[in-house]
Amino acid sequence: DSGVTQTPKHLITATGQRVTLRCSPRSGDLSVYWYQQSLDQGLQFLIQYYNGEERAKGNILERFSAQQFPDLHSELNLSSLELGDSALYFCASSVRDFREETQYFGPGTRLLVL
Amino acid sequence: GNSVTQMEGPVTLSEEAFLTINCTYTATGYPSLFWYVQYPGEGLQLLLKATKADDKGSNKGFEATYRKETTSFHLEKGSVQVSDSAVYFCALRPNSGYALNFGKGTSLLVTP
Numbered sequence: 001d002s003g004v005t006q007t008p009k010h011l012i013t014a015t016g017q018r019v020t021l022r023c024s025p026r027s028g029d030l031s032v033y034w035y036q037q038s039l040d041q042g043l044q045f046l047i048q049y050y051n052g053e054e055r056a057k058g059n060i061l062e063r064f065s066a067q068q069f070p071d072l073h074s075e076l077n078l079s080s081l082e083l084g085d086s087a088l089y090f091c092a093s094s095v096r097d098f099r100e101e102t103q104y105f106g107p108g109t110r111l112l113v114l
Numbered sequence: 115g116n117s118v119t120q121m122e123g124p125v126t127l128s129e130e131a132f133l134t135i136n137c138t139y140t141a142t143g144y145p146s147l148f149w150y151v152q153y154p155g156e157g158l159q160l161l162l163k164a165t166k167a168d169d170k171g172s173n174k175g176f177e178a179t180y181r182k183e184t185t186s187f188h189l190e191k192g193s194v195q196v197s198d199s200a201v202y203f204c205a206l207r208p209n210s211g212y213a214l215n216f217g218k219g220t221s222l223l224v225t226p
Contacts, residue, residue, distance in 0.1 A: 100146045105150070
């Protein structure tokens with residue numbers, strides 16, 4: 001158990017819908033990262049927050065957005081969903097965002113868009 | 115840009131066999147290097163890491179050495195067990211970046 005929690009574990013929805021994925025980092029971790037794992041693209045970085053502020057963006061679509069709240073939990077919002085958005089979405093956290101620091105991953109949310 | 119290349123597998127081994135999973139990287143400067151493991155139906159777990167050249171990371175019988183001259187971080191284990199069956203990901207975190215860049219993962223199946 002990494003100490004990072006993600007809800008829900010599974011999500012099934014329809015095209016065009018909007019969903020919110022939630023992540024609670026390990027106690028004391030200030031940095032939260034979101035990754036997408038799909039069969040064709042592999043594991044890709046989406047976005048990072050540090051202590052409530054956006055720090056870095058990766059291959060995140062404009063239909064996707066995220067935020068980190070004062071209690072440091074984070075939410076990833078996916079809208080106008082398409083079939084290709086079906087994937088496993090991971091949240092990871094670390095104490096700070098130094099190069100050598102370990103990112104601890106949650107169990108993931110499996111999203112299926114029908 | 116930064117990238118990680120690893121053998122995709124699947125790799126099938128008999129129990130107690132020697133394991134090597136190759137990983138090479140492209141990055142400027144001195145990135146940190148990681149191996150993560152994903153067991154079926156689970157999330158990613160850190161297996162080991164190395165943060166500077168010639169460092170050796172080790173955990174649970176697995177080892178990998180950060181080789182700057184060959185830009186490699188190959189994963190090895192002397193004697194695999196059935197319980198080691200999983201997907202293994204090599205990853206780097208660059209000097210001036212925040213995210214992990216992952217390889218495509220190598221599926222390992224160990225048979226009794």
